[in-house]
Amino acid sequence: MSSTETTVHVVLPAALADLFPGAPRRFDMEAASVRDLVDGLERRWPGMGGFIRDSRPAIRKHMAIFVDGERATLKTPLSPRSDVFIITAISGG
Numbered sequence: 253m254s255s256t257e258t259t260v261h262v263v264l265p266a267a268l269a270d271l272f273p274g275a276p277r278r279f280d281m282e283a284a285s286v287r288d289l290v291d292g293l294e295r296r297w298p299g300m301g302g303f304i305r306d307s308r309p310a311i312r313k314h315m316a317i318f319v320d321g322e323r324a325t326l327k328t329p330l331s332p333r334s335d336v337f338i339i340t341a342i343s344g345g
Contacts, residue, residue, distance in 0.1 A: 257282040260334040262289065267340055268304075272297040286317055287326040289336060304338060314341050 259280050269275045275297050283289035287309075294301030306312050309326060317324045318337045330336065 257284045257288065258330055258332040258334075260289065260330045260332075260336050262293075263335070263337045265338060265340045268300065268338065271303070272300055275300070283330055285326070285330055286311075286319065286324045286328045286336070289330065290326065315339070316341050 259282055261278070261280055263278050264275065266277060269277050281289065281292055281296075283292050290301050290304050293304065304311060304315050304317070305326065311317055311324075311326060316339050317328075318339070319328055319330060320334050322328075324336075
């Protein structure tokens with residue numbers, strides 16, 4: 253973990269939280285960047301990180317992460333009390 257980590261508010265999609273027993277939909281966690289946050293999710297609930305990012309690593313096409321209303325990448329830094337929404341992308345016509 254980085255020494256510059258900060259507490260952010262995280263919201264998971266129900267479809268993802270339901271796959272990991274004990275994973276709440278909303279919680280606070282320490283992370284300095286989106287990458288740190290995904291790493292933290294993987295430590296708490298092994299396998300969750302693989303649903304969010306691929307092996308490049310990058311956020312999977314069918315997932316999206318928004319930080320304070322802006323679409324994020326794994327490199328996006330987090331600020332204290334940022335709202336981080338991890339959502340399942342919706343496509344179709």
